[in-house]
Each structure stands twice: as structure tokens, then as C-alpha cells.
Amino acid sequence: MTTDSSGTLTATALASADGADLGRIIATEPLIRTGRNWTRWAGPVISLLILVAVIYQCRQLNLGDVLALVPWSIPFWVCFALSYSASPIAEWVIFHRLWSIPLNGFAALFRKRVSNEILLGYLGEVYFYAWARRNSQITTAPFGAIKDVAILSALVGNVVTLAMILISAPFLGSLFFGKEASAFGWSVAFIMATSLLVMLFRRRLFSLPRKELWVVTGIHFLRIAATTGLSAYMWHLVLPQVELIWWFLLSTVRQILGRLPFLPNKDVVFAGLAVFLIGRESEIPSLLAMMAGLSLAAHLAVGALLGASELIREGSKA
Template sequence: MNFASILAMVPHSAEFWLTFATWYLAMPLSEWIIYRKLWQLPFSGVGALIRKLVSNELLLGYLGEAQFYAWARSKLDMPTAPFGAIKDVTILSALTGNIATTVMLVAAWPLVSSGGIGLQMHSVFMSLGVVLVTSFAMLLFRQRLFTLPKSELWFISLVHMFRIAALVLLSALMWHWVLPDVAIALWLVLATLRMLVSRLPLVPNKDVVFAGLAVYLLGQETRIAEMLTMMAGLVLLAHAAVGAIFALTGLVGEARR
């Protein structure tokens, strides 16, 4: 696997790039829908949510939540502090993600347990155990963790579930645009592996971690390894470009004051 072969895999089709843009914006747009209901957040708040995504992915997990909290306190006219709502949205995001990961593991288990793709059963069991323990702990102490009313908690959970389903489908579709002849079952396993990696707390650059792990587990599948490395590079470049745009915008805004 070399840089030239990876670069040659970058698609030129409009379908791929439209899917990639939709996938990239799925998280901030879904969160905007949530905060629009909770706070009447204007559409300009999407920018703050994109900055939150970039901070979490490039710097440190949950640092973006702290930045978004500071932005909400300074920009929005709210009678109470937004900490409770942000906390509930973050906890429910983790909880729904863990539940979805468990469901996907169960669905992908027949292929995983066959050993045909190189996944080690011990690692899978350990990952599944972490997901289940975290989920059940959140459910057990939900009365002490959440502050929003039940109706709003259900709405937030549904939006998170739709967002997770959309991300999985969009990821598989992006991979299909690059390698259309790969079996759908393998995309299911890779999507499950990506969900597992996304559950790791305080780990930046999760797409790079996922690509490295997938390359290690599926090293014999050269095309898939190159494709996942290419995708990780595109995501990293997208985060860096968006972060640079927001940084320059901030500097211009400060210079005009």
C-alpha cells in the first residue's frame, strides 16, 4: 500500500462527494434540530455545532461540548444555564450509540465469529462488554443523570437514533461508491467496527484510529485497506479545512472590532 495508490482511489463522482458532505454534516444538523426544539436555536448555531464536532475530533473528545456551552452562554438569551440540556443531549448520544452498536454487533456476529475476516473473538467480546456495561449503567441511574422532561428526552433519543442510522447507511454508501464490488456483509462488519471505535472516550481522530485498526485486521484486503486509509485522510482534511476557516473567520471578526 503506497500513497500513489491511495490517492488514485479518491472518487471524482458527484454522488460520492454529495454523500460525503451529507455524512459530514449529519451530526451538527441533527444536533441543531435538537437544540432548535429546546432553545429555538437559530440556524447560525450550526456553525457552533460544526466547531464542536471539529474540536471533538481533532483535539479531545467532549472538548467541543465545553466550547459549545461557552458559546451558548454568551450568544443565546436564556433564563437558565444551558449545562443541563447539553449534558442530557451528550449522555443520550452516548446511550443511543451504545445501543445501536450492540444491535449491529448482534447482526454482524455470524460473519465475525466465522473468522473469515480476521477479527479476534476475544477483542469483540471485550468491546461488547464495555458497550453493555456502559449502557446499563446509564439506564440504571437515568433518574439522577437527566434533567429535561421525558417528552424532550424521547425526542432527543429519536433524533440520535435517526442520525446513527443515517451515518451507518451513508458510510456504507460512500464505501460502495469507491468499491462497488465488495460484499455488503463486509460493509456491515466495518460499519460495526467503526461504531465500536466511535464509542472510545477521549480519543481524537477516531476515523484515523478506525482506519488503522481495519487495516490491521483486514490487511489481506489491500483495496479495502487503501480505501479506508483514503477515507480517513479525507475526513482529517475536512476537519482541518473547516477548523482553519472558522479560525480565519474569528480573526477577521476580531480585527474589525
């Protein structure tokens, strides 16, 4: 097997490899990097889009109103930082196990999250794929791993949601009625159908070894449990008069509502449910608005910082 001076596979190496060797060559050789490779400009373009989205959405954020409601206590901010970072931390653990990615992979994973949140769902996966292709320390083809991790994230979320629905079925049955009952039913059917399809075609969909798939699944479960618990504790810190168990219940219900694709006005439904369970009609809407505004502010701040830093770095290379 031979490569040229840039580490790119030569035609001789590819021509002399049989089918099995070809898959091994593609999986172990450094990835092709040429001036026409789209991954060279995909990262800067997505970073520029993030900055544009940040500037646009800053017009919708009244930071003063948000900060006026935030409790200035160390436990709250520690919980918020952990909750916001849970997804990048979980994914860094996964990809460090699969690829041994360095610590600077955290920046790419935070950009991935911000891209999905303020631009377009799964655009972050495109960015992270481009980053992995350009990272000299990653020598395995990244598409299969990123695809498997994304599918398992959705599948684990679906399984957790279905389990929560079964546990709280009597309670949810009294909550949804009329048109909302129909939307709720179709949403549950959709989640079950997509989950079954993934399981039926798992041999074709997944490329990672079975052991790694189980490890990734376990990490996703831990991430969901951590974010659910941290959300409940943050709400308790804002309104400590309400017992923590009620916040855990509401955090669980929010997890359910967030995964239902056809249910309209999810935020309205959740706010109404929170008021129904806890009362405090004047405080619950303010709390939920504050948490939503704080999350948006975090997305905008992280997006602006990381987007600008990547554009500056790429500009210095030019």
C-alpha cells in the same frame, strides 16, 4: 423579580425567591455576562487551539495522494458532505427544538465537532457551552441540555452497537480470538455496564423532560443510521464492482469496532476484515486510507475556516 440594566439578576430577586422560584429564575432569565465570565475567552482560545492543531496536522496529510483516489463524481461528494454534516445537522435540530437556536448555530456545532475530532474528546461540548452562554438569543441555562444530549448520544451508540453484536455474533465469534477475544469481551462488558449505569441513574443524570429525551434519542438513532448508510454508499461509489450489501455489512462492523474501547489496532482489524470479506487486497487498504485522509482534510479545512473567522470577529470587537 428585578434585573439590572444588563439583564443580570439582582440580589433582591434572588433573596426573595423560594427554592422552586429560584430554579425557574435561573432557567428563564438571561445568562450572566460579565467581563470576568470565562465563556468570553473560552471560545477564542479553543478556536486558536484548533488553528494550531490544523497547522500541525497538515504536516501529516498528503493531500495529493488522497485526491488521486477520490472519485470526482457529484453523488460521492454529496454523500460525503451529508455524512460529514450529519452530526451538526442532528444537533442543530435538537437544540433548535430546545432553544430555538438560529442558523448561525451551525458554525458553533461544526466547531464543536472539529474540536472533538482533532483536539480532545468532549472539548467541543465545552466550546458549545461557552457559545450558548454568550448567545443573547438563548435564555435557558444550557448545561443540562448539552449534558443530556451528549449522554444520550453515547447511550444510543452503545445500544446500537450491542444490538449489532447480537445480530452478528456468529460472524464476530470467528473473527476475534486469543488476546483480541479477551479485549473484545471486556469491551462489550464495559459498554453494557456503562449503559446500565446510565439507565439506573437516569433520574439524577437527565434534566430534560421525558418527551424531549425520547425525541433526542430518536434523532440520534436516525443520525447513526444515516451515517452508516452514507458510508456504505460512498465506498460503493469508489469500488462499484463490489455489491452494495457488502459495504453495508462492513459499515455496520465499523460501527461496532469504533465503539469497543479496549480493542487495539481497530483500523488494522477493520482493514483485515474488509479484505477477508471482499478481497481486492490492493484496493481496500487504499480505499480506507483515502476515506481517512479525506475526513482529516475536511476537519482541517473546516477548523481553519471557522477558527480564523471567530478570531477575526473577536478581534474586531476588541
